[in-house]
Amino acid sequence: MRKVVIGSRRSNLAMTQTRWVIDQLNELNLPYEFEIKEIVTKGDQILDVTLSKVGGKGLFVKEIEKAMYDGEIDMAVHSMKDLPSEMAEGLVIGAVPDRVDPRDAFISNSGEKLMELPPGSIVGTSSLRRSAQVLASRPDLEIQWIRGNIDTRLRKCREENFDAIILAAAGLERVGWTKEKDLVTEYLDPETCLPAVGQGALGIECRADDEDLLQLLDKINHPDTARTVSAERSFLHTVEGGCQVPIGGYAVLQEDGQVSLTALVGSPDGKIIFKENIVGQDPIAIGKEVAEKMLNQGAKEVLDKVKAELDQ
Numbered sequence: 001m002r003k004v005v006i007g008s009r010r011s012n013l014a015m016t017q018t019r020w021v022i023d024q025l026n027e028l029n030l031p032y033e034f035e036i037k038e039i040v041t042k043g044d045q046i047l048d049v050t051l052s053k054v055g056g057k058g059l060f061v062k063e064i065e066k067a068m069y070d071g072e073i074d075m076a077v078h079s080m081k082d083l084p085s086e087m088a089e090g091l092v093i094g095a096v097p098d099r100v101d102p103r104d105a106f107i108s109n110s111g112e113k114l115m116e117l118p119p120g121s122i123v124g125t126s127s128l129r130r131s132a133q134v135l136a137s138r139p140d141l142e143i144q145w146i147r148g149n150i151d152t153r154l155r156k157c158r159e160e161n162f163d164a165i166i167l168a169a170a171g172l173e174r175v176g177w178t179k180e181k182d183l184v185t186e187y188l189d190p191e192t193c194l195p196a197v198g199q200g201a202l203g204i205e206c207r208a209d210d211e212d213l214l215q216l217l218d219k220i221n222h223p224d225t226a227r228t229v230s231a232e233r234s235f236l237h238t239v240e241g242g243c244q245v246p247i248g249g250y251a252v253l254q255e256d257g258q259v260s261l262t263a264l265v266g267s268p269d270g271k272i273i274f275k276e277n278i279v280g281q282d283p284i285a286i287g288k289e290v291a292e293k294m295l296n297q298g299a300k301e302v303l304d305k306v307k308a309e310l311d312q
């Protein structure tokens with residue numbers, strides 16, 4: 001019997017995702033037991049600044065990775081979209097389980113959909129990807145930053161000066177909020193709001209040399225999800241370089257077995273949107289190809305400008 005220690009942030013979503021993975025692993029009936037170790041990250045302590053200004057998504061991940069190097073924990077369950085496109089040395093994604101709903105959920109206080117909101121309505125999000133796409137279809141709306149975990153954002157939407165907020169459907173679904181009837185006003189289709197790279201999928205990280213654990217994790221890997229997400233991450237890897245920028249990427253598997261990847265780069269005000277679709281057999285190759293095409297078309301200048309503004 002091996003005891004596997006799983007590091008998790010304390011948030012409801014992180015804990016729920018970690019427990020879900022433990023359930024999947026327990027169902028295999030193999031000689032392993034699992035223990036959760038809570039890790040408080042810097043990202044959880046900084047609440048009042050735009051996330052992109054304090055070091056981006058990597059912030060949540062780094063301290064968990066340190067605990068893994070130190071042997072304090074053996075693995076961690078991440079929302080795939082929070083994982084930087086390049087893994088830290090010595091660590092790997094051991095499994096990508098089946099993806100849940102990748103879409104963004106639009107929640108308005110009045111019950112009006114995105115295209116129905118009156119001009120000047122305030123939409124809360126702290127994602128440049130969401131703001132770019134909302135403003136592209138509704139330039140007459142106002143975006144205001146909103147931070148905090150899912151429960152905090154839902155409370156702020158009701159109590160503070162917001163008319164609507166946008167959250168990932170996956171997060172709402174995992175913590176059980178979608179059971180609440182009429183909470184979600186509208187699920188935004190990927191044509192309106194292309195999801196973040198990896199949205200709705202989990203990535204389970206462990207040490208690259210932990211062959212025993214890698215063998216176990218492979219049993220809950222979902223090859224189709226792993227394949228489509230790898231196309232999205234290959235795109236992210238080629239365009240980016242760490243910063244939190246207005247980028248979206250969503251890939252699906254076609255019936256003929258090919259991967260169809262749609263990728264987006266925009267300016268935060270939604271005035272410039274680059275969007276491309278590419279179909280191919282090799283996910284890494286198509287991710288790279290679509291990224292290079294968009295960078296050459298002018299996406300590079302847009303991204304450089306956003307990064308320069310974030311650095312100020």
Ligand SMILES: NCc1[nH]cc(CCC(=O)O)c1CC(=O)O
Pocket residue numbers: 079080081082166167168169170171172198199200201202
């Ligand atoms: N940025 C935080 C974050 N990271 C993962 C999810 C939701 C779950 C997922 O997309 O897998 C969320 C919340 C949100 O964006 O609304």
